[in-house]
Amino acid sequence: MRVLLTKDVDNLGHAGDVKEVADGFGRNFLLRRKLAVPAGKGAEVEATRLRDAAVKRESKERNEAQALADEIGNKTVVVRLKVGAEDKAFGSITNQDIAAALKAQHRVEVDRHKIDLKEPIKTLGEHQVPLRLHRDVTAHVNVIVTQDR
Numbered sequence: 001m002r003v004l005l006t007k008d009v010d011n012l013g014h015a016g017d018v019k020e021v022a023d024g025f026g027r028n029f030l031l032r033r034k035l036a037v038p039a040g041k042g043a044e045v046e047a048t049r050l051r052d053a054a055v056k057r058e059s060k061e062r063n064e065a066q067a068l069a070d071e072i073g074n075k076t077v078v079v080r081l082k083v084g085a086e087d088k089a090f091g092s093i094t095n096q097d098i099a100a101a102l103k104a105q106h107r108v109e110v111d112r113h114k115i116d117l118k119e120p121i122k123t124l125g126e127h128q129v130p131l132r133l134h135r136d137v138t139a140h141v142n143v144i145v146t147q148d149r
Helices: 024-033 043-072 095-106
Strands: 002-005 018-020 034-040 075-082 125-132 140-148
Touching: 002 024, 002 043, 018 043, 024 034, 043 140, 075 095, 095 140
Parallel strands: 075 140
Antiparallel strands: 002 018, 002 034, 125 140
């Protein structure tokens, strides 16, 4: 089955590509989820239009992400963590806490899903947290965790 991809599909191709896929995969997965349309007679023209639109959108998103990365550029955020006796932490600092702190302290709004925190921070001190703003753009934020008794 020949299909025209309308969105990027992992391990298959990018939007605007015309691909030959198995019938079941095309019918049950790609077409159902509106990731592709059957490739008909005007598929090549439609493919070039989709590819051009995807390239334009991609460059716009990359430029916006780069502008945001330049604005953030190693800013420092102070977050408080409740600490008990013997510096035992109650709770942790998550990517949602870091996003809220960035918004409150620097007036920069970052989606919490773009904060690349492997696991929540449970220790006091300074931590460097990467932000994946785009596939090609990465920025870093210094997070200082202080105690809040």
